[in-house]
Amino acid sequence: MTAKPKGARNKRSQGTDVSPASEKGPNSEPPLSLERIVTTAVELLDAHGVDGLKMRQLADRLGSGAMSLYWHVDNKEQVFDLALDSVLKYCGPPQSVQSQDWRGDVIHMLEDWRASMLRHPWSASLLPRRALGPNILGRLELLSKTLSRAGVTDADLNVAIWSLWNYVIGATITRASFDLSDDDRAAAQQRLTGLSEQYPTIERSRLLMDNDWDGAFRKGLDFLLDGLAPKQ
Amino acid sequence: MTAKPKGARNKRSQGTDVSPASEKGPNSEPPLSLERIVTTAVELLDAHGVDGLKMRQLADRLGSGAMSLYWHVDNKEQVFDLALDSVLKYCGPPQSVQSQDWRGDVIHMLEDWRASMLRHPWSASLLPRRALGPNILGRLELLSKTLSRAGVTDADLNVAIWSLWNYVIGATITRASFDLSDDDRAAAQQRLTGLSEQYPTIERSRLLMDNDWDGAFRKGLDFLLDGLAPKQ
DNA sequence: ACCTGAACACCGTTCAAGT
DNA sequence: ACCTGAACACCGTTCAAGT
Numbered sequence: 001m002t003a004k005p006k007g008a009r010n011k012r013s014q015g016t017d018v019s020p021a022s023e024k025g026p027n028s029e030p031p032l033s034l035e036r037i038v039t040t041a042v043e044l045l046d047a048h049g050v051d052g053l054k055m056r057q058l059a060d061r062l063g064s065g066a067m068s069l070y071w072h073v074d075n076k077e078q079v080f081d082l083a084l085d086s087v088l089k090y091c092g093p094p095q096s097v098q099s100q101d102w103r104g105d106v107i108h109m110l111e112d113w114r115a116s117m118l119r120h121p122w123s124a125s126l127l128p129r130r131a132l133g134p135n136i137l138g139r140l141e142l143l144s145k146t147l148s149r150a151g152v153t154d155a156d157l158n159v160a161i162w163s164l165w166n167y168v169i170g171a172t173i174t175r176a177s178f179d180l181s182d183d184d185r186a187a188a189q190q191r192l193t194g195l196s197e198q199y200p201t202i203e204r205s206r207l208l209m210d211n212d213w214d215g216a217f218r219k220g221l222d223f224l225l226d227g228l229a230p231k232q
Numbered sequence: 233m234t235a236k237p238k239g240a241r242n243k244r245s246q247g248t249d250v251s252p253a254s255e256k257g258p259n260s261e262p263p264l265s266l267e268r269i270v271t272t273a274v275e276l277l278d279a280h281g282v283d284g285l286k287m288r289q290l291a292d293r294l295g296s297g298a299m300s301l302y303w304h305v306d307n308k309e310q311v312f313d314l315a316l317d318s319v320l321k322y323c324g325p326p327q328s329v330q331s332q333d334w335r336g337d338v339i340h341m342l343e344d345w346r347a348s349m350l351r352h353p354w355s356a357s358l359l360p361r362r363a364l365g366p367n368i369l370g371r372l373e374l375l376s377k378t379l380s381r382a383g384v385t386d387a388d389l390n391v392a393i394w395s396l397w398n399y400v401i402g403a404t405i406t407r408a409s410f411d412l413s414d415d416d417r418a419a420a421q422q423r424l425t426g427l428s429e430q431y432p433t434i435e436r437s438r439l440l441m442d443n444d445w446d447g448a449f450r451k452g453l454d455f456l457l458d459g460l461a462p463k464q
Numbered sequence: 465a466c467c468t469g470a471a472c473a474c475c476g477t478t479c480a481a482g483t
Numbered sequence: 484a485c486c487t488g489a490a491c492a493c494c495g496t497t498c499a500a501g502t
Contacts, residue, residue: 031466055495065468067496072466076495125357128409132420132440137431144433157437159444162406163452170402174394177360188364199369201376205389208364212391220395223459224452263485287476297487299477304485308476468501474494482487 029063034072034082036062041083042120050122053079080126085133087120088113090142102150103225106143110168110221113139117172121179124172140165150229160228167224175213185209261295266304266314268294273315274352282354285311312358317365319352320345322374334382335457338375342400342453345371349404353411356404372397382461392460399456407445417441 030036040061044053055076059066073079093099093108117124127136143161152160178185189208196203262268272293276285287308291298305311325331325340349356359368375393384392410417421440428435 054493056493067469068467070496125361128405129357131416134430137424137434140439141431141434144437144439148433154437158439159448159451161434161439162403162443162445162448163455166402166406166449166452167399168402169406170398170400171394173360173405174398174401184363192369198366199373201380202369202373202393205376205386207372207376207390207393211394213394216391216394217398219391220398220456220459223395223456226459227452227455286474288474299488300486302477466502468499470498470500472495472497476491476493478491479489480487481489483485 032062032064032068032072037069037072037079038082038086041079042086045083045122046120050080050126055079077130081130081133084123084126084130085135087116087123088127088133088135088139089116090135090139092142102146103229105146106150106164106225107218107221109139109142109146110164111218114168114172114217118176118179121176124169124176128169147229152229156228163224163228164221167220171213171217171220175217264294264296264300264304269301269304269311270314270318273311274318277315277354278352282312282358287311309362313362313365316355316358316362317367319348319355320359320365320367320371321348322367322371324374334378335461337378338382338396338457339450339453341371341374341378342396343450346400346404346449350408350411353408356401356408360401379461384461388460395456395460396453399452403445403449403452407449 037058041053041058044058044061053076055069056066058079059069062069069079073082090109090112093105099105117127132140140161143164144157147160148154148157185208189206192199192203192208202208269290273285273290276290276293285308287301288298290311291301294301301311305314322341322344325337331337349359364372372393375396376389379389379392380386417440421438424431424435424440434440
């Protein structure tokens with residue numbers, strides 16, 4: 001329960017000639033900071049997935065002793081929270097000054113959200129289980145404001161937001177986990193072919209292969225928006 | 233790589249007077265079987281969540297030595313696969329003989345699917361990450377067949393199925409994880425209230441509380457079906 | 465204020481062995 | 484064919500201590 005540093009603070013010049021970033025020099029590392037911990041955690045998560053993030057390995061990669069992390073961070077859960085939200089920052093649509101195209105703005109934000117999560121395939125499945133960080137709250141606030149301005153009533157607002165949330169989360173988790181396991185997917189389709197008399201329809205359409213995920217995502221999103229918001 | 237039993241086989245009479253089912257009698261347990269393992273695994277998952285299932289505890293609860301499980305099962309992953317699919321069985325709509333109401337049939341199956349997963353809150357988040365078992369494949373086959381009969385062309389079929397899948401998965405995972413942590417949710421809304429100048433819109437609509445999840449689910453589903461399938 | 469190594473509790477799984 | 488205990492490798496975290 002002792003006080004701990006919260007925000008990121010000191011930016012230091014990077015001019016000194018250290019070994020290339022991919023090297024694990026056992027010395028001459030900059031001191032630990034929340035910033036460095038989160039950056040490195042994201043790298044490890046990208047490389048090894050949710051189950052592949054180990055506190056010891058993370059400390060090792062940062063060039064510090066195994067237990068030094070625990071001064072900056074309460075526990076592993078918090079590392080997940082920070083890494084997750086760090087990946088969800090949104091900078092807004094291209095030219096944003098009170099755009100008239102609310103639908104375009106919504107689609108831009110949601111497609112960017114999905115793309116950010118697909119760049120870090122561990123993130124989507126983590127998001128529903130963790131506390132909502134500032135970046136994801138910022139996205140929800142922006143979404144609310146845009147839909148509200150587009151004419152969605154307060155009574156319908158929460159339904160609209162959660163429908164879109166559900167759709168984006170489901171689509172991204174599914175897409176990411178199918179991406180993770182190409183072999184598994186092929187094996188599954190293979191196994192399915194062996195049982196083609198039990199599952200003739202999905203076997204015929206090759207449901208588990210050859211899908212236009214991006215197109216399908218956009219199409220379903222259009223249908224939802226058609227229903228959720230009044231046509232202008 | 234030695235041969236192992238696959239299907240469930242011997243049904244044995246249960247007439248002998250043993251201790252009541254909730255007792256952990258150290259002896260007089262029936263022998264291990266895939267069936268018993270899966271049933272007990274589901275119980276433990278319901279009680280303690282995904283992270284709360286331990287192989288030792290599972291064996292203990294079954295009244296057998298810690299390592300006996302590994303004769304019936306390859307590893308913990310397989311326990312997850314079996315428990316997951318066991319929870320997804322579908323018995324079909326009420327009176328099913330070639331129903332004319334394809335839309336009602338689809339909605340019935342999807343709402344039943346969602347309800348089954350909500351009864352076992354660990355299941356939804358597991359489903360996208362694991363291999364597809366026979367029960368979930370059966371649901372997808374039925375969905376394909378119904379939509380196909382309703383006039384969805386082969387070219388549009390996969391898009392339709394995945395859109396619905398994404399929506400159901402996203403909605404259920406989100407709902408289940410919010411259910412799991414009532415306190416956390418209240419705390420989150422509380423924290424949000426403290427930052428109301430940063431997130432005024434979602435604060436005002438109390439996005440994180442008081443939601444009609446069932447109604448929202450049904451509404452979004454209707455919108456999707458409107459878009460995906462031709463009006464009759 | 466910041467970092468560290470030793471140690472603890474826990475957990476999945478291998479293995480050689482029992483019946 | 485089916486079950487078992489001992490043992491291994493691994494991992495998050497506590498603690499008492501260093502600078």
